[in-house]
Amino acid sequence: MGRPDFFARVYAAVRAIPRGRVATYGQVAAMIGVPQGARAVGWALRALSPAAARSVPWHRVVGAGGRISPRAGPGPELQRRRLRAEGVTFRGAVVDMKRHSVVAGASRPRPRPRAR
DNA sequence: GATATGACGTCAT
DNA sequence: CATGACGCCATAT
Numbered sequence: 001m002g003r004p005d006f007f008a009r010v011y012a013a014v015r016a017i018p019r020g021r022v023a024t025y026g027q028v029a030a031m032i033g034v035p036q037g038a039r040a041v042g043w044a045l046r047a048l049s050p051a052a053a054r055s056v057p058w059h060r061v062v063g064a065g066g067r068i069s070p071r072a073g074p075g076p077e078l079q080r081r082r083l084r085a086e087g088v089t090f091r092g093a094v095v096d097m098k099r100h101s102v103v104a105g106a107s108r109p110r111p112r113p114r115a116r
Numbered sequence: 117g118a119t120a121t122g123a124c125g126t127c128a129t
Numbered sequence: 130c131a132t133g134a135c136g137c138c139a140t141a142t
Contacts, residue, residue: 006139025124029138038124040138046123047140061123069123
């Protein structure tokens, strides 16, 4: 019991991703101690209800290399829009991980001030 | 408990 | 660089 459910741990890790940065499914998995569970992380995010999605920045989770995982609905498009809105830059269709990965990197553009 | 599914990752082709 | 096959993990049935 003391151990939170897998989904709960995933959501906590995703909430920890700072604005203007992104993490890959694999990195999130590693953060919660399951380095091979990238796929399961996707399952957890997929299970997010619209209500829960309000408190979990799911759009900051991308595929390896900064790719936006294809899926049904307006998801991918919305994700790109949100990331751009917080200052994340893209190289073509993929996020520029060199600048925005949560993992140590070199140059990091300042997150764009929140719209209001 | 066995099988199928999926917002993944990596390697081979 | 585009595809496909496999391996992994947590659920769904």
